[in-house]
Amino acid sequence: MAVMTWLRSLIQRRRVTREIDDELAFHLDMETQANIDRGMTPEQARRAALRDFAGVVQAKEAVREVRTFRVESVWQDVRHATRTLAGHPGFSVTAVTMLALGIGITTAMFTLVDTLILRPVPFRDPEQLAHLWMGSDRGGRIVVAPAVLRAWQQSPAFDGAESAAPATALLEAGETVVTRGIATVTPGVFNLLGGVTPLRGQLFDDGGATHSNGVLVSETVWRTLYDADPALVGRSISVNRERLTVVGILPAEFRFPSADTVLWRPTDLIRPGEMAQAYVRFATGLPREDALRLATDAARAADAQNATLRPWVFPLAGIDDAYSKQAVPLLGGGVVLVFLVLCANVCSLMLARLTTRRREFSMRAALGASRARLMRQAFVESCVLGAAGAAAGAAVAWGFVSIARALLPEPLLMQTLNPLDLDARALAASSMAGVVATLAAGLLPAWLGTRVDAGESLRVVNRSGTETRGARALSRGLLVLEVAMACTLLIGATLLARSFANLTRADRGLDTTGVTTLWLSFGGNALDAAGRAALARTLEEDFRQLPGVQQVAWSYGLPPGGGMTSFGDWTSDTAGSSPQNLEVERYVVGPEFFSLYRIPIIHGRGFAASEPQGHVIVGERLARTLWPGLDPVGHTFRFMEQQFTVIGVAREIHYPAIDSRLDRPEFYHAYTEASSTPMVSLRCVPACPDAAVIRNHLASSHPAVRVQRAAPAERNYAAQLARPRAAAALALTFAAIAVIAAAGGLFSVLSYGVSRRRREFGIRTALGASPRQIRRVVFGDGLIVAVTGAVIGSLAGAALARGLRSLQYGVTPGDTASWLLVLGIVWLTTVLACWRPARTAARMDPLMMLREE
Amino acid sequence: MPKTEYLQGALDLLILQTVTLSPNHGWGIQQRLRQISRESIAVSQGSLYPALHRLEVAGFLTSEMTASENNRKARVYTITVAGRKRLSAETDDWRDFALAIGRILQAE
Numbered sequence: 001m002a003v004m005t006w007l008r009s010l011i012q013r014r015r016v017t018r019e020i021d022d023e024l025a026f027h028l029d030m031e032t033q034a035n036i037d038r039g040m041t042p043e044q045a046r047r048a049a050l051r052d053f054a055g056v057v058q059a060k061e062a063v064r065e066v067r068t069f070r071v072e073s074v075w076q077d078v079r080h081a082t083r084t085l086a087g088h089p090g091f092s093v094t095a096v097t098m099l100a101l102g103i104g105i106t107t108a109m110f111t112l113v114d115t116l117i118l119r120p121v122p123f124r125d126p127e128q129l130a131h132l133w134m135g136s137d138r139g140g141r142i143v144v145a146p147a148v149l150r151a152w153q154q155s156p157a158f159d160g161a162e163s164a165a166p167a168t169a170l171l172e173a174g175e176t177v178v179t180r181g182i183a184t185v186t187p188g189v190f191n192l193l194g195g196v197t198p199l200r201g202q203l204f205d206d207g208g209a210t211h212s213n214g215v216l217v218s219e220t221v222w223r224t225l226y227d228a229d230p231a232l233v234g235r236s237i238s239v240n241r242e243r244l245t246v247v248g249i250l251p252a253e254f255r256f257p258s259a260d261t262v263l264w265r266p267t268d269l270i271r272p273g274e275m276a277q278a279y280v281r282f283a284t285g286l287p288r289e290d291a292l293r294l295a296t297d298a299a300r301a302a303d304a305q306n307a308t309l310r311p312w313v314f315p316l317a318g319i320d321d322a323y324s325k326q327a328v329p330l331l332g333g334g335v336v337l338v339f340l341v342l343c344a345n346v347c348s349l350m351l352a353r354l355t356t357r358r359r360e361f362s363m364r365a366a367l368g369a370s371r372a373r374l375m376r377q378a379f380v381e382s383c384v385l386g387a388a389g390a391a392a393g394a395a396v397a398w399g400f401v402s403i404a405r406a407l408l409p410e411p412l413l414m415q416t417l418n419p420l421d422l423d424a425r426a427l428a429a430s431s432m433a434g435v436v437a438t439l440a441a442g443l444l445p446a447w448l449g450t451r452v453d454a455g456e457s458l459r460v461v462n463r464s465g466t467e468t469r470g471a472r473a474l475s476r477g478l479l480v481l482e483v484a485m486a487c488t489l490l491i492g493a494t495l496l497a498r499s500f501a502n503l504t505r506a507d508r509g510l511d512t513t514g515v516t517t518l519w520l521s522f523g524g525n526a527l528d529a530a531g532r533a534a535l536a537r538t539l540e541e542d543f544r545q546l547p548g549v550q551q552v553a554w555s556y557g558l559p560p561g562g563g564m565t566s567f568g569d570w571t572s573d574t575a576g577s578s579p580q581n582l583e584v585e586r587y588v589v590g591p592e593f594f595s596l597y598r599i600p601i602i603h604g605r606g607f608a609a610s611e612p613q614g615h616v617i618v619g620e621r622l623a624r625t626l627w628p629g630l631d632p633v634g635h636t637f638r639f640m641e642q643q644f645t646v647i648g649v650a651r652e653i654h655y656p657a658i659d660s661r662l663d664r665p666e667f668y669h670a671y672t673e674a675s676s677t678p679m680v681s682l683r684c685v686p687a688c689p690d691a692a693v694i695r696n697h698l699a700s701s702h703p704a705v706r707v708q709r710a711a712p713a714e715r716n717y718a719a720q721l722a723r724p725r726a727a728a729a730l731a732l733t734f735a736a737i738a739v740i741a742a743a744g745g746l747f748s749v750l751s752y753g754v755s756r757r758r759r760e761f762g763i764r765t766a767l768g769a770s771p772r773q774i775r776r777v778v779f780g781d782g783l784i785v786a787v788t789g790a791v792i793g794s795l796a797g798a799a800l801a802r803g804l805r806s807l808q809y810g811v812t813p814g815d816t817a818s819w820l821l822v823l824g825i826v827w828l829t830t831v832l833a834c835w836r837p838a839r840t841a842a843r844m845d846p847l848m849m850l851r852e853e
Numbered sequence: 854m855p856k857t858e859y860l861q862g863a864l865d866l867l868i869l870q871t872v873t874l875s876p877n878h879g880w881g882i883q884q885r886l887r888q889i890s891r892e893s894i895a896v897s898q899g900s901l902y903p904a905l906h907r908l909e910v911a912g913f914l915t916s917e918m919t920a921s922e923n924n925r926k927a928r929v930y931t932i933t934v935a936g937r938k939r940l941s942a943e944t945d946d947w948r949d950f951a952l953a954i955g956r957i958l959q960a961e
Contacts, residue, residue: 027902062899
């Protein structure tokens with residue numbers, strides 16, 4: 001009721017004023033009437049009533065004051081708070097910065113986690129959608145035969161099954177030639193996903209028209225390359241030197257099957273050798289196991305190769321690889337820690353101000369301010385601080401998300417089909433959290449300050465303003481917590497950073513500097529073996545003409561991990577040897593391959609010009625596994641029905657990756673017959689022409705050859721580096737913020753402590769304490785906090801390190817160097833934070849001090 | 854007539870007690886106080902109206918603008934549940950206080 005009255009008075013001020021006027025007028029009338037009844041003339045009666053009223057205006061003012069008291073005093077509080085905060089710019093800026101960082105980082109991180117993991121893909125019933133392929137227990141090819149896809153389309157297990165295969169293409173728009181993501185899709189794929197409406201034009205399956213030479217383009221391409229030309233639909237554009245007609249323009253938000261896909265071409269999967277990448281929509285109401293059983297049967301009936309294989313299901317919703325699943329929640333936890341550290345810091349900053357504030361509060365209490373009034377003022381002050389922090393936090397979050405969008409590794413961003421945009425809900429939530437933390441931090445001083453009786457603050461002995469015990473314990477506790485959390489974060493970050501450093505420095509067993517790789521396609525089975533060989537020869541001539549090219553090597557399979565992966569039982573010819581179950585990488589390599597990649601043959605010989613089919617060169621690891629302690633040259637081994645003879649041993653090549661399963665043993669076949677989808681490695685001095693230049697060159701000289709992918713060899717390793725790099729960079733950022741915040745907290749609390757204990761230090765110095773002894777007191781104060789924090793933080797860090805084990809490469813949770821580094825940083829930071837306060841304390845002039853008294 | 858100082862603390866109590874009997878407007882409350890106290894307590898309007906509004910803001914009274922006698926607009930105050938609680942608490946306090954004062958004065 002009171003709130004209602006207050007609200008009404010706030011909203012309907014004028015009406016309230018009129019009502020008060022009415023009320024008092026009524027009183028006057030009644031009084032006048034009463035006077036008349038007592039026998040006065042109306043004029044006398046009126047005058048007597050007014051005299052009785054003792055000043056109508058004053059009465060009105062008094063009433064209005066009652067009515068408007070709250071509104072105006074809140075406004076007064078806000079002004080007072082703003083003045084107080086502006087009066088201490090150092091404190092205010094620090095507190096707002098910390099809050100802003102906390103809120104900003106938390107929001108940005110939540111946005112990332114939400115976009116990457118939590119939010120479903122932007123399609124209809126996304127949980128029913130999946131990428132489906134057939135493989136053994138260890139994996140397999142992600143493509144299926146078109147017959148399998150057709151069988152799945154007919155199967156009651158699915159509401160739909162379509163194919164979408166991502167690749168890259170050369171796109172020409174006027175003078176510009178760029179490489180862009182393209183997908184070859186079956187026309188029904190848009191329907192399968194649901195909710196896809198072209199901005200302009202139509203989809204492939206609209207209107208029954210055939211669009212075999214049609215292409216759909218993304219809004220992003222339309223805007224950036226064609227200046228949002230409204231007449232683009234119906235025009236023809238050049239994709240891979242082929243004229244295709246633009247059928248429609250899809251909104252920029254539509255990202256499928258890969259987040260970088262901006263072009264879509266239709267296919268009916270009837271070209272020879274074309275495979276399907278199946279995306280299915282599971283039938284509603286059918287249990288998933290039953291659906292998969294039906295799918296397996298259908299796949300086996302359609303393609304005998306699937307006889308021993310089982311379906312692999314990759315849901316479209318969210319990230320599903322192990323690294324991100326582990327790293328993202330851990331980073332999320334890191335964010336929470338940073339947030340807590342920053343909030344604790346704001347809290348301890350406000351507590352550090354408690355001494356001065358407490359005197360102010362006590363003084364005001366002594367002058368008659370009620371406790372509720374003081375608490376309200378503290379509340380308003382915290383709100384103002386919190387609001388400023390939240391506003392700045394929104395800006396910080398926006399900045400972080402922009403940076404993330406620009407810098408986050410593609411493999412991570414590419415995993416989500418959601419656009420990365422700042423999340424309003426996250427901003428609201430973390431702002432709320434930040435404001436609540438500030439409130440808690442701000443109200444505590446007010447509570448502690450108003451608890452002391454008014455007289456105490458005025459007592460003479462208290463003039464040096466010692467801390468209350470509660471505030472001291474609390475601020476020290478908060479500091480310990482901060483140091484502990486910073487320490488924990490630092491341990492996690494150091495391990496991740498060292499893992500990343502180890503990954504980049506890891507021995508790959510080969511040299512990729514100046515090497516560029518190309519994935520080519522000679523157009524299915526259009527050419528016979530002789531034709532392909534002839535084409536390969538002219539291509540090779542062409543490559544050698546490119547500036548800087550020194551070596552050209554054909555191969556099928558490119559390091560790292562780009563060969564054919566064969567898994568199963570491998571049997572060596574040594575007597576009594578049992579079959580080894582292994583996952584082995586097989587490369588088919590041309591004569592210059594080993595010298596191009598600087599892989600030495602350490603035993604036996606390399607491939608001769610015409611090497612028999614069964615002759616292979618094995619890597620060291622496979623040699624050790626199959627023929628332990630023996631020279632494998634001349635030995636044979638079997639895999640399934642095939643038999644191989646070892647003619648040489650090559651130095652082992654490595655694929656440094658967090659997931660150690662990716663680094664498989666390998667062996668090499670001779671590249672004797674030109675493949676229809678060969679790969680080429682070029683070594684150039686000093687560096688190869690840009691990949692786009694090579695593509696463009698090929699497109700004009702050999703239009704029949706399709707370049708599926710062209711990239712520096714170095715980039716082929718990037719996929720396994722990108723996420724560890726992102727994780728390490730984020731973790732290091734968080735740890736740095738936490739350490740700086742903790743150091744700042746320690747510094748400010750110690751400085752405050754010293755400034756309060758000036759009298760004590762002055763007396764000590766006067767009594768003969770050396771500067772060194774004084775310094776030791778202050779250092780001791782700081783070190784107790786730091787050591788306690790470091791111990792707690794190390795325990796938590798040890799647990800974290802064990803949790804991080806699967807994200808580490810080449811470091812153990814107990815890595816001595818990392819721990820020494822972390823403890824060294826904590827120690828150094830503590831010393832730095834203590835240095836100035838200690839020096840100030842030691843330099844205090846006792847005479848000055850005592851004179852001040 | 855007692856001095857205002859005595860009245861200040863007790864005014865809220867007196868108003869609440871008066872309104873308990875029946876909802877009333879400011880003038881009516883003032884008249885009733887004067888009658889019941891046999892002209893010994895006269896509350897000035899300058900104290901009465903701020904007190905009424907303060908009690909309303911605090912939630913002990915509610916008010917309503919009504920058309921009263923002679924078709925004039927009057928604000929009629931009614932006591933709330935919180936007001937009744939407050940009244941009974943204050944009444945007890947006042948009795949204790951009055952008793953204590955009485956004892957001290959008699960102890961002479």
